[in-house]
Amino acid sequence: MNQQTADAGSSKPAPQVTIVGLGLIGISIGLGLKQTAGQQRVVIVGHDKDAAAAEQARKVKAVDRTEWNLVSAIERADVVILDLPLPEIRPTLVAMAGELKPGCVVTDTASLKLPVLQAAAEVLPAHVFFVGGHPVIAAADTSFYKATPKLFNKLPYCLTITPTTSPEASQVVSDLADRLGANVLYLDAAEHDGLMAGVETTPSILAAILLTVARQGAWKEISKVAGAQFDASTRLSAESAQALVQATLSNRDNVLRWLDTYSQELEVWRDLIASGEPAALEGAFAGALAARGDWMVGRTRSPLVADMPALPEHPSIWMRMFGMGGRQLRGEQNSGKKKN
Structure with missing residues (x-):
């Protein structure tokens, strides 16, 4: 039985999170998700052209497996996290756009948001949802060898949304940040x-x-x-x-x-x-x-929340991804709606 198979007693496949870019933040996200998953089944797939980064992610068990081919890494993903330098984000979105399944939520970790949101709006199909993300970290050494599940603990995790951003997709990324121990901070992209x-x-x-x-x-x-x-x-x-x-x-x-x-x-x-x-x-x-x-x-106190969107009621979508009930993402019900 492979890593996409369902949990025992369930026909539903385990949700997949794909991390594209296995730097300090990418590997730390994988470690944080593994640490907080408990008995909840989730498959974490990593992708990085740097063989050393991919090997390190496997070594510290931040991912279940790595895929050298980008399409193989993202085609079954429910959530895709881009831990990439700003110049690489648009080309990567272009490469992924036609391969993402309906309802997939894509987010990033770049420190600028307007160019990323523009790229996502122009490139991603209507059945895929994008939420701009930026985890603020305090590490001076940004080597992927320094990855730790505590990297985001009590630090701001900025989320930038637009009027057309799916509230459910926002909740997915908000729940992700919460699982990493970060303080979610909603900000206008500008x-x-x-x-x-x-x-x-x-x-x-x-x-x-x-x-x-x-x-x-x-x-x-x-x-x-x-x-x-x-x-x-x-x-x-x-x-x-x-x-x-x-x-x-x-x-x-x-x-x-x-x-x-x-x-x-x-x-x-x-x-x-x-x-x-x-x-x-x-x-x-x-x-x-x-x-x-x-x-x-x-700096470690909960940040002020600006322009917080209307979010779905609990249980959180992240928890529903683990088979705990609730609505599907809008993209799974009606792929004709506007993206983001």
């Missing part, structure tokens, strides 16, 4: 991307500027004495220049607004330092330290 420009893209640009300026100076000496502060300050949000360029240009207006604000604030700090007045400078640093302290204390 609002989400504006925030990410400030906390991810612009800091990456500032890190690149810091590195550029340092290398223009006595880099040989600087590189020897640079420690934890320089390390933390020069971390970029992605490992490839292509991903950084797309994240910047896809969110250009927001990034430019943040850069303008930083430029103005740099002038303020320059004037404080040039004045030589310790009291004013101390006040500025004290304010920054207090702001960071407040953030560190509050």
